[in-house]
Amino acid sequence: MVWTDTTGELPPERLASPFRRGPPSAWGRKAAEALQDALRRDAACSDALWRPGGGKMFGVLGVAVPGGGVGFLRGFSGMLGGAWTAEGFVPPLFDLAARDAFWPAGEAELAALERQHAALCREAETLRARGDAHALREVDARRVEVEHVRAERSRALWRQVTRGYVIPNARGETQTLAALFEPRPPPGGAGDCAAPKLLAYAFRNGLQPLELAEFWWGAPPLDGRRASGAYYPACDNKCGTVLPFMLQGLAVERTPPAATALAGPHVLHEDPWVLVVDKPAGLPSLPGRHAPSRDSVLVRLQPRFPELTSASFLQELDPESSGLLVIPRDAVTRAALQRQFSQREAEHRHVAWVDGRVEGDAGLIDLPLRPVVHAPLEDCVDARHGKRTRSAWRVLRREATRTRVEFIPTSHPLHTLRIHSAHRLGLGVTISGDARFGREAARLMLHAEAVVFLHPRTGQRLAFTSPAPF
Numbered sequence: 001m002v003w004t005d006t007t008g009e010l011p012p013e014r015l016a017s018p019f020r021r022g023p024p025s026a027w028g029r030k031a032a033e034a035l036q037d038a039l040r041r042d043a044a045c046s047d048a049l050w051r052p053g054g055g056k057m058f059g060v061l062g063v064a065v066p067g068g069g070v071g072f073l074r075g076f077s078g079m080l081g082g083a084w085t086a087e088g089f090v091p092p093l094f095d096l097a098a099r100d101a102f103w104p105a106g107e108a109e110l111a112a113l114e115r116q117h118a119a120l121c122r123e124a125e126t127l128r129a130r131g132d133a134h135a136l137r138e139v140d141a142r143r144v145e146v147e148h149v150r151a152e153r154s155r156a157l158w159r160q161v162t163r164g165y166v167i168p169n170a171r172g173e174t175q176t177l178a179a180l181f182e183p184r185p186p187p188g189g190a191g192d193c194a195a196p197k198l199l200a201y202a203f204r205n206g207l208q209p210l211e212l213a214e215f216w217w218g219a220p221p222l223d224g225r226r227a228s229g230a231y232y233p234a235c236d237n238k239c240g241t242v243l244p245f246m247l248q249g250l251a252v253e254r255t256p257p258a259a260t261a262l263a264g265p266h267v268l269h270e271d272p273w274v275l276v277v278d279k280p281a282g283l284p285s286l287p288g289r290h291a292p293s294r295d296s297v298l299v300r301l302q303p304r305f306p307e308l309t310s311a312s313f314l315q316e317l318d319p320e321s322s323g324l325l326v327i328p329r330d331a332v333t334r335a336a337l338q339r340q341f342s343q344r345e346a347e348h349r350h351v352a353w354v355d356g357r358v359e360g361d362a363g364l365i366d367l368p369l370r371p372v373v374h375a376p377l378e379d380c381v382d383a384r385h386g387k388r389t390r391s392a393w394r395v396l397r398r399e400a401t402r403t404r405v406e407f408i409p410t411s412h413p414l415h416t417l418r419i420h421s422a423h424r425l426g427l428g429v430t431i432s433g434d435a436r437f438g439r440e441a442a443r444l445m446l447h448a449e450a451v452v453f454l455h456p457r458t459g460q461r462l463a464f465t466s467p468a469p470f
Contacts, residue, residue, distance in 0.1 A: 011062050011070050011210045016253045018195050018234040018243050024213035031060040031072040032213045036229065038088075039217055046218075048081055053376065055218025055228060056080070059194030064208035073201055075194040090201040093177070093191050094164040106157040110384050113150040117383075120146060151368075154385045158185060165191040167242060168203045171249035180241055188370050188385070190238040199246050209250065221376070225436065236284075240294075265297050265325070268464050273333045273457045274326065275305065278466045281322040281443050286310050297325065305329065314338060315348060315412040315448075320433070323350065323448025324466050328456075336456035342410055346453035350407040351396070351468045353445040354421055355438060356429040358403040362394035365420040365427070369413060377437055380419050389413060391420045393427065402432060417446060445470050 011027045023029060035058060039045060049055050057077035064070050075090045084092045120143040127136040162185070165177035177191045194214055202209050214234065216226040226232070234243055264283065269276035279285065279297055287294035287310075301308055312327050314337055326348070328334035340346035368386030390410045397404040405427070407417050415436070420426040422437040430438030432445035447468040454461055 011064075014251055014253055015209050015211065015247075018212050018214075018239065018247075019236075020253070021233050023231045024211055028060065028062060028211040028213040031062060031211075032058075032215055032231075035060055035074050036215075036217060045081060049218030052219055053221055055216055055220060055226065057194055057214055057226075057232070058217050059198055059212065059214040061195075061198035061202060061209055062211040063202050064210055066206050070210065073198050073207075075198040075201075077194045078189065078192050090197045093167060093196060093200055094161075098164055099161065102160060103157075106153070106160075109153060110150065110157070113146060113153065114384055117143060117146045117150060150384065151388070155185070158385065162186050162190075167191065167196065167246060168200050169246045169248045169250075170203060172203075173248070175245060177242070180245055186241075187238055191242060193235065193239055193242075195234050195239055196242050196246060199243070203246075265300060267301075268324070268466075269462065273329055274337075274455065274462075275301070275329065276451065276462075276464050277301070277325050277327065279317055279322055279325055279448075281320060281469075284319040285313060285316040285325065301327075314341065316414055317412075317448060318414055318418065318444065318446065320435075320444035321350075321446040321448070322466075322469065324348070324451045324464055325448070326451055326453065333456050337453060340453055340456075344410055347408055347451065348412070348448060349450040349452075350409070350417060350446060350448045352405050352407065352417065352421065352447070353402050353432040353470065354405055354427060354429045355402055355432050357398065358395055358405060358427050358429060360395075362392075365391045365393060365425075367420060367423065367425055369416060369419055377419065377422055380415070381423055381425065387411075387413065389416050389420070391417060393420075403429070418444075443470075 012025050016024075024032065039049070039058070059075045059077075061073045061075070062070060063073060073090055074088055076086070080086045080089070084096060120139055124136060124139045124143060127139060159178060162178040162181075163176050166174050167177060167180060168174050177186050180186070181190065195212055198212065199209060201207075213231060215229060215231045217228055220226050220228070234240070264280040265277040267275060267277050277297065283300075284294070284296040286298050287296045298308060298310060298313070307329055308327065312329065312334065314326055314328065314334065317323060317325060326337060328337050337346065341348060367381050367389055368383050369380055369389050370382045370386045388411075392408045394406050395403055396406050405421070407420070409416055409420075418431055418434050418437060422428075422430040422434065432438070433441035433443050434446075435441075435444075447470070448466070449468050450463070450465045452461070452463045
């Protein structure tokens with residue numbers, strides 16, 4: 001598995017941060033280029049990678065071998081050629097035989113529930129056309145029950161999958177993927193990137209990591225945000241939680257700080273139970289669990305409010321967006337506020353400019369979403385594995401090339417409003433400045449401009465506004 005170093009270059013003395021942007025050293029580039037040459041020579045693999053949307057991330061990890069000498073490991077993200085393993089590449093982080101013992105049966109059960117749900121939807125359409133209200137109510141009740149069972153089975157299967165990933169670190173400790181992301185479920189694809197696979201193999205085989213280089217190879221993804229042969233840092237959404245744990249006990253260079261510091265967040269309201277803050281664009285709401293010092297709203301508030309944790313946040317705004325966040329300071333207040341927002345007794349209003357014309361004046365978007373980073377927009381909506389999300393919307397103003405829209409979501413997973421806007425089952429137009437689903441601009445034109453709720457302790461109705469800066 002360890003390829004002998006034949007580059008003639010000197011390896012770096014210390015591992016750079018996987019989140020550092022820019023190309024690797026000359027030694028790392030030579031190792032990556034050797035893998036690229038091998039991919040070119042493999043005709044079957046090359047054909048698959050160059051189909052539309054078929055490219056993927058690959059990685060090389062330079063290592064020091066016990067007894068002297070250096071070499072490098074090879075890895076890929078996800079599956080290659082429809083398989084989790086490939087000759088010459090490090091294996092996945094889970095036991096294939098253990099997964100095969102339960103995965104096919106779980107998939108078959110979900111597929112059966114999906115067919116049952118589709119049949120009930122067709123039956124409901126027929127009854128609706130006939131005007132048979134009584135029968136329609138019965139069918140709708142069965143459809144809702146199937147949706148509930150399907151969602152529960154999907155969540156249980158995903159929990160079982162994530163418990164099968166065993167993540168080691170440089171200290172010899174291990175954690176399951178599920179434990180690393182608790183109390184939230186891990187996002188789809190977490191633990192399957194090239195970097196965690198490479199580091200895990202190195203730790204388990206007594207190899208000292210020296211340099212990591214990850215690059216895209218093949219056709220660009222359907223969102224166009226990757227170029228073949230270009231180097232990319234580890235992703236924040238998945239590896240931002242996994243890699244900081246894995247690197248504990250290893251001397252790693254710090255990620256260079258951002259060139260400019262953002263102001264804020266500005267605290268608009270403070271009492272013993274609730275905070276309301278105004279977040280600037282570009283600042284994440286939360287750090288990664290295993291990178292607790294990463295710059296974020298939480299990290300900046302903790303010196304003043306040390307009781308706050310990631311679990312305190314009701315909402316997590318996209319880093320690129322801005323606006324108001326309600327942050328309860330204790331568990332009882334959090335539960336009360338969470339109920340208000342889910343039942344639409346409280347309101348968190350967002351405003352956005354979207355590119356193009358929105359048909360209609362108002363409506364409700366109801367989509368099952370799952371978090372998928374760098375995946376096509378269609379893959380983010382998943383009736384089988386997704387979590388239900390809803391947003392009421394209405395048009396505020398129309399201009400020649402764009403529309404100003406108000407959104408009021410009832411749940412707040414990251415990217416919800418961006419997907420609700422861009423997806424064909426939503427508005428069908430992207431939010432201006434959305435580099436993931438549309439076109440990059442100076443900023444994402446999405447802002448949480450108002451929040452209204454009933455104070456769980458005082459009973460007072462509180463309302464706050466933050467005018468959109470666009």
